[in-house]
Every structure is written in C-alpha cells, then in structure tokens.
Amino acid sequence: MSDNAYRLISPSGNEIELPVRSGTTGPDVIDIARLYRDQGVFTYDPGFVATGSCESDITYIDGEKGVLMYRGYPVEQLAANSNFLEVSYLLLHGDLPTSAELEKFDHTIRTHTMLNEGMLNFFKGFRYDAHPMAMLSAVVGSMSAYYHDEMDASNPEHRDIFAHRILAKLPTIAAAAHKLNIGQPFIYPRNDLNYADNLMHMLFAVPAEPYEIDPVAAEALDLLFILHADHEQNCSTSTVRMAGSSGANPYSAIAAGISALWGPAHGGANEAVLTMLEEIGDASQIKKYVEKAKDKSDPFRLMGFGHRVYKNFDPRATIIREMCHKVLDKLDREDTPLFDLARELERVALEDEYFIEKNLYPNVDFYSGIIYRALGIPTSMFTVMFAIGRSVGWTAHWREMISDPKGKIARPRQLYMGPAQRDYVPVEKR
Numbered sequence: 001m002s003d004n005a006y007r008l009i010s011p012s013g014n015e016i017e018l019p020v021r022s023g024t025t026g027p028d029v030i031d032i033a034r035l036y037r038d039q040g041v042f043t044y045d046p047g048f049v050a051t052g053s054c055e056s057d058i059t060y061i062d063g064e065k066g067v068l069m070y071r072g073y074p075v076e077q078l079a080a081n082s083n084f085l086e087v088s089y090l091l092l093h094g095d096l097p098t099s100a101e102l103e104k105f106d107h108t109i110r111t112h113t114m115l116n117e118g119m120l121n122f123f124k125g126f127r128y129d130a131h132p133m134a135m136l137s138a139v140v141g142s143m144s145a146y147y148h149d150e151m152d153a154s155n156p157e158h159r160d161i162f163a164h165r166i167l168a169k170l171p172t173i174a175a176a177a178h179k180l181n182i183g184q185p186f187i188y189p190r191n192d193l194n195y196a197d198n199l200m201h202m203l204f205a206v207p208a209e210p211y212e213i214d215p216v217a218a219e220a221l222d223l224l225f226i227l228h229a230d231h232e233q234n235c236s237t238s239t240v241r242m243a244g245s246s247g248a249n250p251y252s253a254i255a256a257g258i259s260a261l262w263g264p265a266h267g268g269a270n271e272a273v274l275t276m277l278e279e280i281g282d283a284s285q286i287k288k289y290v291e292k293a294k295d296k297s298d299p300f301r302l303m304g305f306g307h308r309v310y311k312n313f314d315p316r317a318t319i320i321r322e323m324c325h326k327v328l329d330k331l332d333r334e335d336t337p338l339f340d341l342a343r344e345l346e347r348v349a350l351e352d353e354y355f356i357e358k359n360l361y362p363n364v365d366f367y368s369g370i371i372y373r374a375l376g377i378p379t380s381m382f383t384v385m386f387a388i389g390r391s392v393g394w395t396a397h398w399r400e401m402i403s404d405p406k407g408k409i410a411r412p413r414q415l416y417m418g419p420a421q422r423d424y425v426p427v428e429k430r
C-alpha cells in the first residue's frame with residue numbers, strides 16, 4: 001500500500017485505496033479515475049466544488065490567501081510591470097518572451113486584426129439593439145465557417161494561428177458590435193496602434209473627425225485585460241475545454257465560452273453591478289439592499305460580491321480599485337458619486353455579519369464596471385471587454401487540453417433520480 005493514498009471503507013467492508021497526487025503548489029488531489037471501474041460507484045459533486053477536471057500548468061489560485069499567478073508570476077507583478085500582449089505570450093507559451101519574441105508576437109497580432117469582409121456582413125443581419133455578447137458569440141462561432149478546413153488541431157502551427165486570430169480579431173468584432181448598437185459606421189483596425197489603443201480607436205473614432213486616444217484610458221483597459229486574462233478552470237474556460245474535448249472546431253469552442261461568460265453569475269456580473277448601483281441610487285438605500293441580499297426568500301444578491309474560489313479579497317479587485325481612483329481623477333469625474341456609492345456599499349457589506357461569516361468579499365467585477373463606464377463604454381459592452389481579456393486564457397487552455405496526450409472527451413456522470421423502468425402505455429389508455 002502506498003503511504004500517500006486515501007483509504008475508504010466500502011459499505012461491504014472492503015478497504016479501497018485511492019492514489020493522491022501533489023501539484024507544484026496547492027492542495028493534493030485524490031485520483032478517483034478508476035473508482036467506477038474498480039468499485040462500481042461514481043462521485044457526486046454538483047458545480048464541481050471539490051473536483052479537479054484536468055492537470056494544468058497555466059494559472060494558480062489560492063482562494064484562502066487571495067493569490068493569483070499566471071505561469072508562476074503573481075498577478076500584482078504582472079499588473080505593475082507588464083502589458084496585456086506580453087501576458088498573453090506568457091499564458092500561451094509558458095514563459096515571458098525575449099524582446100525579439102515579443103516584437104514578433106506583437107507584429108503578428110497587429111497584422112491579424114482585420115476581419116474577412118464577409119464576416120462584417122453578419123452585422124447587417126442583427127437588430128440594431130442586439131446584445132453585443134450575443135453578436136460576439138455568433139460572429140466568433142462563424143469563424144469556424146471561415147477557418148474550418150485550414151484548422152487541423154493536431155498541427156502546432158495551426159494551433160498558433162488559431163490563437164493569433166482569436167486574440168487579434170476579438171477587439172475588431174467587439175467594436176463592430178458596438179458600432180451597430182450606436183448606429184455609427186464600422187471603424188477598421190489600425191495596425192500602427194497597440195492593442196488597447198487600437199480597441200479604443202475602433203470603439204470611439206468616427207470618420208468625420210480625428211480621434212485622440214487618452215493614455216490613461218488605454219492604460220486602464222490594458223490593465224483590466226491583464227487581470228481578466230485567465231482564471232484557471234472557471235465556468236467559461238471549462239466550457240471551452242469541454243466543447244473542445246470532443247474535437248470540435250476551436251472557434252466554436254470559444255463561442256461556447258463567450259456564451260458561458262455572459263451569465264450574471266460569471267462575467268455578466270460587471271454589467272449587473274452597474275445596474276444594481278444605479279438601482280440603489282443613493283447611500284441612504286444601501287442598508288435596504290444589503291438586507292435584501294441577506295433575505296433567503298428574496299432572489300436578490302449583491303452583484304460583484306462573493307466568489308467560488310476566493311474566500312478572501314479577490315486580488316484583482318484590489319488592483320482595480322486603485323486604477324478606479326486613477327481613472328476617475330484623470331478623466332471625466334461625473335462617475336465619482338457612483339464610485340463613492342460603491343465604496344460605501346463595500347464598507348457596509350464588509351462590516352456585516354452575514355458577509356463576514358460567508359467570506360463574501362468584492363470580486364473583480366465590483367469595480368471593473370465603474371472603470372469601463374468612466375471610459376465611455378456602455379454597460380452592455382462590459383462583459384464583451386471581459387471576453388476580450390479572457391480570450392487568451394480560453395485559447396491557452398484549449399491548446400493545453402488538445403495537446404494533452406492523456407486528454408479524453410469531457411463526460412461527467414450523474415445520480416439518476418428519474419422514474420425506474422416502466423412500460424409504455426398507449427395514448428388512449430393514459
């Protein structure tokens with residue numbers, strides 16, 4: 001018997017030994033892969049609260065200590081010293097690039113920003129008020145129609161081109177969706193601009209006059225992309241891995257991830273935070289809303305609070321809060337009351353016994369919406385911004401999943417609670 005094993009006693013009194021595996025850091029995992037084959041039982045873990053679905057080298061989170069690392073680098077160091085493209089290279093390739101590697105990567109991304117003109121026609125078919133997340137998911141899904149024959153997942157070069165296209169084209173698609181919503185002409189990408197500047201240009205420039213990019217706004221956007229770039233096996237990333245595990249076209253797997261991100265329990269929370277703050281409206285109403293959030297008969301939750309993994313401050317929220325100050329100081333100050341309201345809500349919730357006891361802290365989405373709004377990005381586009389940042393994480397995970405020699409189609413089991421076998425009754429006898 002191995003020293004490093006879990007031992008369980010089955011109902012019939014047999015001792016079952018389950019191997020334990022240790023990662024580089026973090027809790028050990030019990031390997032239950034042979035449990036059904038050897039013992040005829042499954043495990044039950046709705047929401048995968050205690051289940052690891054894969055091995056991964058990409059991102060590490062310690063939810064108790066509020067630690068987030070990409071490829072071993074603490075997110076605070078990357079936020080302070082790096083930029084989104086360098087972080088993207090790191091996530092995709094495992095190490096920070098040399099200056100020559102970074103220059104080449106930057107050039108590649110800049111020169112893949114245009115969409116096939118046919119793809120732009122999709123936007124003519126959407127209603128003017130279509131939600132941009134719906135358009136993003138649909139148009140990214142359509143990339144599988146454009147790039148199906150030239151996408152051989154077993155070819156590393158094809159996997160690289162897929163990653164470059166996703167990273168480079170998502171801002172262009174996002175901006176096209178925004179322009180449709182506001183009735184302005186589509187603005188083509190400019191490859192002389194860096195990633196965040198180019199997105200600002202496509203979102204806000206109009207053909208009628210020159211557009212000047214605000215460096216503070218672009219810096220804030222780049223920072224948000226770094227903070228959103230990856231978060232290990234979250235709902236949308238697991239969706240990308242799961243869809244991709246069947247061998248599906250990876251562009252459609254990314255479209256599935258975008259759809260998963262849209263939900264208010266996940267990336268849609270940044271939009272929901274702003275809606276909630278506007279509904280609260282005034283500091284005098286905070287107590288009432290905190291009480292609503294605590295009331296189990298009321299479905300209302302404090303949006304931007306709580307996290308499946310962080311049972312301490314979300315490190316991304318701490319960084320964003322600082323950036324929020326900077327943005328509101330330098331840009332239009334008209335959102336300051338909203339920011340003050342958010343700070344007051346945070347203070348009240350953090351002192352409340354319910355939130356303390358359940359370890360409910362502000363998460364990344366609590367402040368990101370305020371920044372986006374100060375940059376002039378409409379609420380419906382907030383989750384789209386999150387998707388642009390997260391796209392590199394999805395891509396890195398898809399690449400890791402597809403090149404894993406031990407990879408299997410993702411296929412969970414269940415506890416069946418439906419009717420036991422029964423006989424068909426003809427309709428006239430029911």
Ligand code: CMC
Pocket residue numbers: 047234264265266267268269293294300301302303304305306307308309358360363364365
């Ligand atoms: N307001 C009030 N109560 C809450 C909240 C909240 N925001 N979040 C959790 N709780 C309570 C919940 O009712 C439960 O209470 P009890 O144990 O009495 O039943 C307890 O805290 C544990 O919550 P849970 O729903 O079992 O925890 P979870 O890990 O399944 O859910 C979450 C995590 C993020 C979905 C949840 O905290 C939530 O709905 N938060 C609001 C939405 C949000 O901000 N989402 C963004 C997440 S961060 C960005 C991202 O990942 O995309």
